[in-house]
Amino acid sequence: MTTVETPSTTAGFSRYAMIVCAVVSPLAIALSLLFAPFTVTTEGEPYIQGMIANLDAYALWSWVGALSAVTLIPALYAVSKVARSGRPVLGLVGMILAFIMAIPVSMNTDDVIYAAAKAGLDVPTTNKLITQLEDGLPTSVLGFSFFLGLLGLVLLGIAALSSDAPKWAAVAMIVAPFLIPIAWFAQLPNTVAGAAWIIFAAASGGIALALPSR
Numbered sequence: 173m174t175t176v177e178t179p180s181t182t183a184g185f186s187r188y189a190m191i192v193c194a195v196v197s198p199l200a201i202a203l204s205l206l207f208a209p210f211t212v213t214t215e216g217e218p219y220i221q222g223m224i225a226n227l228d229a230y231a232l233w234s235w236v237g238a239l240s241a242v243t244l245i246p247a248l249y250a251v252s253k254v255a256r257s258g259r260p261v262l263g264l265v266g267m268i269l270a271f272i273m274a275i276p277v278s279m280n281t282d283d284v285i286y287a288a289a290k291a292g293l294d295v296p297t298t299n300k301l302i303t304q305l306e307d308g309l310p311t312s313v314l315g316f317s318f319f320l321g322l323l324g325l326v327l328l329g330i331a332a333l334s335s336d337a338p339k340w341a342a343v344a345m346i347v348a349p350f351l352i353p354i355a356w357f358a359q360l361p362n363t364v365a366g367a368a369w370i371i372f373a374a375a376s377g378g379i380a381l382a383l384p385s386r
Contacts, residue, residue, distance in 0.1 A: 187383045190250035193243040194380035195373050200240035202369035204233045205362050213359045217299050223282065224289045230282070237282075244274050250380040251345070255328040257382075258335030262327055269324025277314040279305055322349035325372075332379050341378025348372035 205212060209229050210222030223230065248270050256263030281302050288298040306312060329345030348371045355365035 190246050190383060191377060191380040193246040194250045195247075195377035197240050197243040197247040198369050198373040198376055200236050200243070202366045202373060204236045204240075205369060206366035208233070208362050211359075212362055213356050213365055215356075215359075216303075217295050220285055220295050220298050220302070223285050224295065227286065227289055230286050234282070234286075237280075241274075245271075247376055247380075248274060250383055251325075251328050251332070251376055254335050254337050254379050254382045255331035258333065258337075259331040263331035266324045266327030266331055269320050270328055271321075272317045272324065273321030275317075277311065277317055281305060319353070322352065325349040328379075329375065332382075335379075335382060337379040337382040341375050341381075344371050344375035345379060348375055 209226040210219075212219070212222075214222065248267070252263060252267035252270065255266060284302060284305060285298055288301060293301070306315060326346050326349050329342050329347075329349075332342035332345060333339065335342075348368060351368035351371060352365075354360070355368060
């Protein structure tokens with residue numbers, strides 16, 4: 173005797189899977205920041221030196237980053253679906269902008285640093301290479317698209333205020349995108365950078381809990 177999966181069962185599984193993704197994607201980044209063996213909010217040669225000094229740890233955190241990337245699209249979809257139920261037009265605009273975060277518009281510079289270290293390049297040479305990748309490519313301007321993605325999250329939070337999502341989660345979604353870049357601009361400790369992503373994870377998961385069960 174065969175069993176047929178009912179639409180309600182499928183819908184229930186999809187709902188819980190998206191809720192899990194909504195938490196896991198930003199939480200994975202938060203954990204990678206909190207447990208990083210060096211200060212990740214630095215830039216240039218200090219950052220490269222810190223990463224090279226802890227090169228063996230990169231394999232684990234690169235997979236943690238991959239987990240975050242894989243779960244990002246369903247996470248954004250879950251938040252967007254709830255936000256659009258509150259304010260459809262604003263939610264749609266926010267969704268479009270937020271999905272920019274899932275588009276690989278630039279190269280992962282950590283991978284480049286890892287490869288350069290394995291190839292035996294010194295720190296100054298690696299720093300010049302990273303600078304050229306970030307600022308010297310025809311598409312380097314797309315690196316600023318991350319901030320459009322953060323703006324999209326703010327709009328989703330505003331739209332979620334009018335949905336069935338918990339108000340605290342919607343407010344946290346509005347606040348978190350402002351906190352995320354501050355840690356890098358001010359070169360604050362890893363704990364501050366990680367805390368911003370934990371707030372984002374709580375906001376994302378809280379909003380996703382309002383997904384309809386069918």
